[in-house]
Amino acid sequence: MSVDTTTVKKVASLARLAISDADADKLAPELSNILGWIEQLGEVDTAGVEPMTAVIPNQLRLRDDVVNADPLTGGGIRDALMSNAPEAEHGFFTVPKVIE
Amino acid sequence: MTDLTELGIAAIRDGVRAGTFSAVEVAEAFNANIAAAKALNAFLVETPEHALAAARAADAARAAGEELKPLAGVSIGMKDLFCTAGVATTAASHILEGFTPTYESTVSQNLWDAGAGMLGKLNMDQFAMGSSNETSAFGNVISPWRRKDGGNAPLAPGGSSGGSSAAVAARLCPGATGTDTGGSIRQPAAFTGISGIKPTYGRCSRWGTIAFASSLDQAGPMARDVRDCAIMLEAMAGFDAKDSTSLKLDVPRWEAGLSPSMAGKRVGIPKEYRVDGMPAEIEALWQRGIAWLKDAGAEIVDVSLPHTKYALPAYYIIAPAEASSNLARYDGVRYGLRDLPQGAGLQDMYAATRADGFGSEVKRRIMIGTYVLSAGFYDAYYTQAQKVRTLIARDFQAAFETCDVLLTPTAPSAAFALGEKSADPIAMYLNDVFTVPSSLAGLPAMSVPGGLDEAGLPLGLQIIGKPLDEQGVLNAGLAIEERAGFTARAGRWW
Numbered sequence: 001m002s003v004d005t006t007t008v009k010k011v012a013s014l015a016r017l018a019i020s021d022a023d024a025d026k027l028a029p030e031l032s033n034i035l036g037w038i039e040q041l042g043e044v045d046t047a048g049v050e051p052m053t054a055v056i057p058n059q060l061r062l063r064d065d066v067v068n069a070d071p072l073t074g075g076g077i078r079d080a081l082m083s084n085a086p087e088a089e090h091g092f093f094t095v096p097k098v099i100e
Numbered sequence: 101m102t103d104l105t106e107l108g109i110a111a112i113r114d115g116v117r118a119g120t121f122s123a124v125e126v127a128e129a130f131n132a133n134i135a136a137a138k139a140l141n142a143f144l145v146e147t148p149e150h151a152l153a154a155a156r157a158a159d160a161a162r163a164a165g166e167e168l169k170p171l172a173g174v175s176i177g178m179k180d181l182f183c184t185a186g187v188a189t190t191a192a193s194h195i196l197e198g199f200t201p202t203y204e205s206t207v208s209q210n211l212w213d214a215g216a217g218m219l220g221k222l223n224m225d226q227f228a229m230g231s232s233n234e235t236s237a238f239g240n241v242i243s244p245w246r247r248k249d250g251g252n253a254p255l256a257p258g259g260s261s262g263g264s265s266a267a268v269a270a271r272l273c274p275g276a277t278g279t280d281t282g283g284s285i286r287q288p289a290a291f292t293g294i295s296g297i298k299p300t301y302g303r304c305s306r307w308g309t310i311a312f313a314s315s316l317d318q319a320g321p322m323a324r325d326v327r328d329c330a331i332m333l334e335a336m337a338g339f340d341a342k343d344s345t346s347l348k349l350d351v352p353r354w355e356a357g358l359s360p361s362m363a364g365k366r367v368g369i370p371k372e373y374r375v376d377g378m379p380a381e382i383e384a385l386w387q388r389g390i391a392w393l394k395d396a397g398a399e400i401v402d403v404s405l406p407h408t409k410y411a412l413p414a415y416y417i418i419a420p421a422e423a424s425s426n427l428a429r430y431d432g433v434r435y436g437l438r439d440l441p442q443g444a445g446l447q448d449m450y451a452a453t454r455a456d457g458f459g460s461e462v463k464r465r466i467m468i469g470t471y472v473l474s475a476g477f478y479d480a481y482y483t484q485a486q487k488v489r490t491l492i493a494r495d496f497q498a499a500f501e502t503c504d505v506l507l508t509p510t511a512p513s514a515a516f517a518l519g520e521k522s523a524d525p526i527a528m529y530l531n532d533v534f535t536v537p538s539s540l541a542g543l544p545a546m547s548v549p550g551g552l553d554e555a556g557l558p559l560g561l562q563i564i565g566k567p568l569d570e571q572g573v574l575n576a577g578l579a580i581e582e583r584a585g586f587t588a589r590a591g592r593w594w
Binding site: 011030061 | 301315344348424437447448458467472490
């Protein structure tokens with residue numbers, strides 16, 4: 001699979017990564033190489049094989065329906081949650097204006 | 101007095117218990133070694149006070165006649181992938197610079213609860229993506245080992261847990277945490293002449309560990325020998341309701357169960373691991389490992405893992421796919437770096453922040469992951485890779501019908517020089533050829549030192565076990581350790 005610069009830019013946009021033309025030009029052959037190498041997987045006959053969903057059989061659990069059963073993942077920790085925000089005001093995360 | 105930094109975890113624990121030396125003396129000795137080893141760049145953050153506080157608590161408990169905790173008096177290094185409350189945690193990425201967690205990861209909390217103290221946060225490949233520690237945003241870790249050719253070329257300590265491996269090998273800490281997604285505990289352990297075990301997927305909680313590829317990530321210990329790994333893993337492992345893939349099982353008493361006898365055990369030798377172009381030294385190492393396990397009473401059987409060659413390409417779909425999803429959270433809004441160009445809108449802010457904050461290998465993997473998950477390609481890549489993963493797991497299952505553990509080399513070469521492979525991503529990826537298959541199958545696997553190559557650099561042997569049979573893996577590791585008599589160490593040049 002050959003990846004061209006246009007595809008690289010489209011994927012970068014999907015991944016929310018700003019990319020310069022020069023970087024896209026550089027990345028295109030790199031990704032082509034890696035994807036070309038990966039493509040050998042197509043040789044494997046996987047007819048009737050289920051895709052793996054869990055490496056070790058495990059049943060998903062339900063937690064008890066209790067508020068703040070584990071304080072680490074419970075509520076009432078707004079200040080802790082926001083303490084690492086690059087910009088926060090009045091207990092809110094701030095972002096650039098998204099509506100006109 | 102003996103140099104306390106020459107002691108491993110068991111010896112420190114026992115010495116503190118017996119009162120031969122104090123825990124504070126131990127912490128001070130390691131703090132001093134760390135302060136004198138800046139040239140290795142193994143630590144991103146040093147936390148001498150954390151280690152001293154835990155040491156003082158251990159000494160006070162002993163003075164009061166209390167029963168000491170399992171790791172009382174033991175100071176360790178913490179890979180920077182584990183969130184530590186109040187201590188900067190960056191996963192060696194610029195995008196998390198300035199991030200100070202307000203909570204503690206389960207694995208690190210388990211270690212503190214067991215009485216251990218923290219010497220500092222260890223450098224690593226950025227977001228654990230790399231096999232040489234060259235992707236850290238804060239500089240390469242330099243291996244304490246050097247080739248004996250006198251060239252002094254700086255060598256890779258392995259990756260991604262390269263700060264951990266270098267620190268243990270250089271006696272900056274008696275043990276360190278690592279994480280292993282495709283070999284990130286075992287390959288660095290092999291490169292630096294130490295031991296490391298990745299337990300069965302689900303043994304150690306992933307809560308509070310910065311995510312790379314969630315279906316593969318597992319924490320584990322790296323230490324000087326097998327016993328020390330067993331002790332440390334006992335403290336790290338355990339059920340955690342906060343991780344949905346955590347296994348609800350008691351933690352076995354691995355240290356008490358250690359036995360170097362392999363009588364009645366069968367050791368499988370997978371023929372597909374004899375890869376093209378494997379150096380003769382690696383083959384010779386493997387043969388020595390086989391002889392040692394035979395000598396310990398094991399029967400050697402040939403086994404086949406037919407899908408081995410597809411493990412790496414499957415891994416390089418699955419891991420980047422999961423990474424591209426996991427790393428979507430770094431958006432410049434809630435934590436870490438924000439890059440807001442003049443007049444930029446929200447979408448531009450996301451893209452600028454992520455372009456600025458992530459290193460090139462991280463971006464490369466996000467791009468691969470985004471591509472293979474994108475509309476039209478999902479089934480051809482991701483679904484096919486997960487099907488191949490099923491076949492790889494079945495290979496192991498079939499092999500374990502005729503044997504108890506598998507023995508392979510850990511890596512296809514000894515440590516390479518920094519810069520030697522960094523220009524070619526695929527050459528770097530191939531370094532994980534022996535460690536990735538067991539990761540895809542979620543199996544416990546360990547590397548122990550097996551000897552030196554012609555340049556005087558350590559080589560590791562890998563033992564892979566059945567699901568949940570860490571004991572079998574540790575015991576085979578111990579049988580090798582007792583026979584390998586590996587005493588070589590890096591000469592101190594730093």
